[in-house]
Each structure stands twice: as structure tokens, then as C-alpha cells.
Amino acid sequence: MGSAPSRRSVIGGSAMAALGGMLAGFGAAPAAADAGQTGQPEGQQGGTRQFYGRYQAGILDEAQLHAQFVGWDVIWGEGGKKEQLRALLRMLTDDAQRLASGRGVLADTEAEMAADPAQLTLTVGLGQRLLDQVGAGKNAVGSMPEFAGDKLDERYGQSDLLVQFCSNDPTVLAHAVRAVGKNLRGLAKHVFTQRGFIQPASGAFRNLFGQLDGINNPAGDTRELAVFGTQENPSWISNGTTLALRRFEMDLDAWDELAVSGRDFALGRRQKDGSPLSGTSVADPVDLDAANELGLPKIGANAHVALARPGSGDEVIHRRGYNFVDGERSGLLFASYQRDARTSFIPVQRRLAAADALNQWLTPVGSALYAVLPGIEPGMYLGQQLLD
């Protein structure tokens, strides 16, 4: 090899290559991501993130240390459903905007806890059933199909409404979740709360298998393109996207029995430093054609990275997952944002479910898909582009 590849062209390298020519046209689109959404100084723990913008916060931006994904089902009262959903989303918008700026919600009994939001973001998505009930967003996301190996627990199933709460401060996060939950009482039934944590370093984090996760996530313009599409080819709604949320339990006791070489072979990257088995440094590309002296592929055909790699530009997803430990159970709260899950997340997940070498130590117990709302300006409410 000549000169060492730049970090940027390798991080997200396979996604970048897959998106190929689409990127050329993309550069012409107006104002990439609003400042404050992607322009976060890395590693900043305190302070606020801009709530308003072209996109919702909590998607393209750097993942905060703590997350709670909370699902609710709408309880319908009297009157038009669209009007009820509108009122609910107006309230949620007011809550989110206040909390993100370091204020309590209206009727907050502990507004002091909101004072330093520590990069708090609330990101709102809706399930297809809810969209159908209000007669909007027809066929926006559809429902999450069942995959081979799924052992779904209904506790972690599809909900009508999902809020992804993220902050660097778990206390702030707990307050935000509670404040929003209290305001929703009587209007929505709580379905699940899924908590997660990470310690990111250069865009990746150690998952509970010990692996560096997030290395080959699309970055910059590639990420934006994969998540929101283009003006000509947007997600289900302009500046909206979709969220795939899957809960994987890890069998850590069985994983313990596996030697590090076996672990590395199952993933296709080394536990030690995240480097692909086809190279020596984390910045090296995943090369599925690389062979050893015996002519055997360095990265096995069923290795996680071999199967997860996007086969085309349409398959690129942006992963923003979290580790979880819940009593005796540990695993990965897999969350990915993508323009259209039907052409990206779902085919990739099908491939993985069928043959991923990691499956032996993984049990999918939760699965849901959401239509994530576009960002808004002051004076608007989340979902306005859809419901008005």
C-alpha cells in the first residue's frame, strides 16, 4: 500500500463505497446538517444540544453516554384521533424543548433536576399502527418482520409511540423520562423502558462481548445520506427517518468459553483493537477477498462483518446502539437509523439472522420499527408536517 488511508475514508469505508455515486449528487443539497446536530465538539459532557433543526436531535449527533428508549401505546379518548395525537405531540414537543434547554416541563415537581441537561436529546418516533389509526403516513415504515432465531418477549415489542431519551447524565435522564411519563398519564399506556449505556471513544464503544462496536458506521455526509436520503429520494417523509430497535441478549457465560481467536473469527475483527482480520490496524478496510497462506479467507464468510457489510448504497444504516445490563441479563440494545428499513436494515438483519457466526451467543428478545418525525422550527410541534 502507498500512503496510509485517511481515517475518514476508512471509518465508514464500506458504507462510503456502497453509497458510491449517490454521494456526488448529495453534496449539492442545501445546508447539510444544521450546526449543533452534527457539529458537537466530541466528548463534551455538559451543556445543551439544539432541539430545533431540520432533523430531530439524537440521530446524527454523537451518541451520549446514557439512553432510555421508552415506548407507549396511545389511549384514545373522545373525539377525533388525529386531533388527540396532535395534542399529545404538541405536549411532547413542549416537554422536549423545555428539557433540552435545561428547564422543567410544565407541572414539573422537580424542575431543578433538569438544570444541566448534559446534552439531553429526545427523539420521537411513531409506529405504523398509530399512523394508520390517524390516517396519516400510510405505509411509512410497515411493521418489523419476524427473523430467524427471534425469541421475542412481548414486553419489548412494538409500541405506538417511542421516545429515545439520551444524555450524558443518568440522573437528568431519569428525570426527563419521568417528567414526560407523568404528562402522558391517561393519554398513553407505558409499554417498555429500555435503558442503555456506552463509553464511546472515537465513534466506537466496547460492547459487552468486549468488542469495539461502531467502527464502520457511516460518518459525516454519508451518515446523513444513509439516514435521511436526498430531497429527491427522502425517507417516508422529508427530513424524517426510520428507527429499528432490537434487543439482543448476550450469553456471556458461553462467550467466556470461547478463545479470543474464535471470538475474532466470529466477528471478523480483533477484540484487542478492532482491526479487521484482513489487516493490522483498526483503520484498515474489511477485505473479504484477503486470504492466508493456505488460500483460506482471512475473514470467514459467516463472520458478522462479512454479512453485515452493506451490499449496495441502499443497505447503509447508521447504528446508534447501547449496552444494557438488566438484572442477570446483558446485551445490546441495537438501534439503527436508516432512510428505509425495508431496503436496508431488514435485508441485512435477514442475512445476519440466517448465518451470522455471532448468533450462537445472541438471542433477539425485542423488536420494533418506528417512523421518526422530521425536525421542526420554534412555534411548530413534532409531527406537524405529517398531521396538518
Next chain:
Amino acid sequence: MKTTKTTAALLGLGLLLAGCSATPDPAAQTPAAQHETQAQALQASDTWAKAAKDGMSAGFGTLHNAGSQAIEITGVSDAAGNEIQLHETVGTGAQASMKQMDGGLTIEPGQDAVLEPGGSHLMFMDLKQPLAAAQRTSLTFTFADGSSAAADFEIRNFSGANENYEHGGQKPEHTMDHSKMDHSKMKHDG
């Protein structure tokens, strides 16, 4: 900067801050403008009311006097025709009790009247229609000079209060945050 922030927050809430209701004039909202009526000096923010099916409920928020003269709120009304009183809390802790304010609510220039659970509040005496969470209701303040201004109150769940109603008097007594308060001093018919 602070003004900009406030304005944005108010816009976000969709607060309706019409000055004198007869002649709504957006220019009159500018703090620098010469306020002709008391209503035009009112800036309401963070206004919300407690969700309730029937009986009593309460409204809260910050009422700011942006004018150069004292203003006095003498009455509050809504489209449903509810009886809405101005209440204050006297005493503290277990001894606290609330009563209707003597006269109106006066706000000195540049000052805030903070209406909050456990303090002064607006009291819906006997709801004619439910206050449903996530909806909003518009309240009209009437001032000593006869002017009036409306503000939107966001309706929210609130259970810092014990929600049981006690039937001690002729009317159910409300138990807000100040559930332990002695309501005997209240004149609900007043």
C-alpha cells in the same frame, strides 16, 4: 438576549397574548412600547392548569408586568363560564390555608406574580367541562382599568396533590398540593 429567549419560549407555547381584547395590537407587546392599558403590560409565561374531570382545579404560571405602572387583575374568566377565583396561601406547612384574595392581584412594574402549587393560584371552583390533559384552555384576565387580556393555559396531569375530594362543606373541597390545608376559611360561594 433574555427578551429574545422569552419571546421564543412564548412563541413555542403558542401563547395568546392579545393586549386589550378589543384592539389587539402586536406592537404593544414590545416592552419598550408605551402601555396604554394594564392588559397590554401583561406577559404571561409557563401558564398551565391542572387536568380535572369536574369539581375544582387550579391554574398556575408567571404573570409579568412589563409596563411602567402597577397593574391589578380583578377577575378571571373563560369561555366555558367557569367561576375562577384568585387564591392565595397564608401560613406555611401544616398550618397553611388558602383563601380568596382580598381585592385583586396587584403586580408592580417590572415584577412577576408567580402562581404555583402551594402558593397563589387561580382556582376553578366547579368545572362545567373537564380540563383534559394535553389540551389547552384560554383564560381572560380583567384589569382594574377595565381592560382585558387572554392567555393560553396548557392542561397537564398533576398529582403532587392528593386527588381525593373531601366532602366537608356544601361543595367538594379541592386538595391541591396543599392537601393538608385547612379549607374552612375558604368561601366557596363567595
